[in-house]
Amino acid sequence: MLRSSVVIIEPSSSGLDLIAAVARAGYHALVFSYDAADRVVPAAALRRWGAELVVLDTNDPAAVLQGASQAARSQQIVGVLPGFEFYVPVAAQLATHLGLPGLEPAAGQRVRDKHLMRRALEAAGIAGxxxxxxxxxxxxxxxxxxxxxxxxxxxxxxxxxxxxxxxxxxxxxxxxxxxxxxxxxxxxxxxxxxxxxxxxFVPGPEYSVEGFVQHGRTAVVSITEKLVSDPPHFVELGHTVPASIEPATERQVVSWTAEVVRALGIDCTVFHLELRLRDGIPHVIELGARLPGDSIGSLIEMSRGVSLADLFVQLATGQQVDHPTVQSSCVAAIRFFYEPGLDIVNSAPTDSELHTLPNVVTGAVTVSPGDRPNGRADFRSRLGWVLMTGADRRSVDRSWKAVKETARFT
CATH class of the missing domain: 3.30.1490.20 (ATP-grasp fold, A domain)
Structure with missing residues (x-):
């Protein structure tokens, strides 16, 4: 009997969580990766979950299809997952080729190309x-x-x-x-x-909606509140789950999310929908048909008790997914250290120092003395992060204030 395998194409960032989720679901993880330059899957993640690495050019759809055809000679492929934003279209193409659940290839292109996305939303009358x-x-x-x-x-x-x-x-x-x-x-x-x-430019507070869609039915799992740096750049400085949002606005956003999903024609996928509220009206920033980055999935699991990675595996393998039971046990937040005026790092806290701070679950410093962190005006300019939990938003904010007073970068 052939073993049942799920293909994960170039897992990176939160996509690495899919390797564990595939193993938890009882499948064999078949990881497609270029395995060079900035497309390398950590060997430790592969070993830990017994995943198999298939080396090929993940930016070449023909190579991906050929790799899957060769793998299918020795195992049964039962699902296909994109491990990162860039690989949503080729995952859709492969799933369709194999007759498996997933995005239609045209929908895969719509959510990957922001111009195609804007055109589809405009045609459907979605505010933007x-x-x-x-x-x-x-x-x-x-x-x-x-x-x-x-x-x-x-x-x-x-x-x-x-x-x-x-x-x-x-x-x-x-x-x-x-x-x-x-x-x-x-x-x-x-x-x-x-x-x-x-x-x-759309002014207003920024949020993201995380959920899934199956057989045309949209389910919202969580709404995340986002902190973004001041213009001219839009560096994400933190995320909080659940968002502090009025119940009426939350209902409006949930209903609107289903309209956005229909307009883009996505199905059998999780999604991460970014929006801004301008005068109380939601406007689409963009939608990703994949797991959210920046540890938002971990925040949702800690605060809401739902694993988006597990849901994604269920969707990709054709299991019927009911709306998960959401239980808000705490507020979970990630905050990023960001010093736009810092030309060169002279000193930085250690990871162990971060872990001793109140309400910090985990954290890491991502720069070293001598680094020039602000050469890139995006997430690469962040100096590190801490993930915190608290009974409410106020306690999390207090914890972050204490962290900043203690963990200093000079």
Whole structure:
């Protein structure tokens, strides 16, 4: 009898949680990875959960399909999962090829390409910012005038707020476009440009909605409150579960989320929907048909008692998923150390010092003396993090204040 395996394509960040979730579900994890440069799966994660590594070019859909065909000779593939944002389309393509649950390939492209996403939402009448796509500097001035200032400049196919900035004049748009279009560094083997989206800036508090959709039925598991740095950049500084939000607004957001899901045509997946409330009306920032990053999944599991990774495995393997029982046992939060004025790190706390602080569950320092953390105006400029729990939001805020007073970066 062939063993039942679930393919995970290039797991990274929160996608690494899928390896454990596949093992917990009683399946064999078949991990597809390029296994070089910035596409390497930690060997310890593979060993711990008995996962099998298949080395191939995960940025080449033909290589992924061929790798799955070869693996299917010795095992039964029962599910396909994207391990990161970039691999949602190829996971959808492979699942369809194998006749397994998952996104339709066109939907996979819609949630990966922010311009396609904007067009689909606009066609469905979902509230969102004005936008224009540009692929050349000759289009900048006219497109910016149509969108209006201030506007947000962002790559169409990236993640982690990389390349995202606020521009208040044409010179700033030109500089932001150049930073994206001519960025020499590859991110997981891909470039940021040349396609760039200009969007109307949407003011207001920012949240994310985490949930899943199966057979057209949308279920919201949690709403996360987000902390973001001041413009011109949008560095995520923390997340809190559950969000402090009025019950009527929460009901509105839940109902609206189902409309967004239908407009994008996603199914058989978990999702991470980012939004801003402008004058009480939710506006889509973007939606990812994958696990949320920044340990939001861990916050939800600690606070709400639900594992999004386990749900994703169930969806991918065709199990009927009922709305999980959500039990709010505490407030869970992650906060990131961020010092935009720090040119060079001279001293930093240690991980062990973070772990001794009140209400800190875990944490890590991600810089060392001599580092210049602000060379990148995105998540890579963060200095470290702590994950905290408390009985309520106020206690978490007090804990974070105490952490900042004790754990200093100079």
């Amino acid at each position: 910012p004005r936008f224009r796509l540009i692929s050349d500097t000759s289009e900048l001035e006219a497109a910016a005038a149509q969108v209006g200032y201030p506007l947000v400049v962002k790559p169409t196919r990236s993640a982690g707020s990389i390349g995202v900035s606020l521009a208040s004049c044409l010179d700033e748009v030109r500089a932001a476009y150049a930073a994206i279009a001519y960025e020499p560094t590859l991110d997981l083997g891909t470039r940021l440009g040349p396609d760039v989206l200009l969007e109307e």
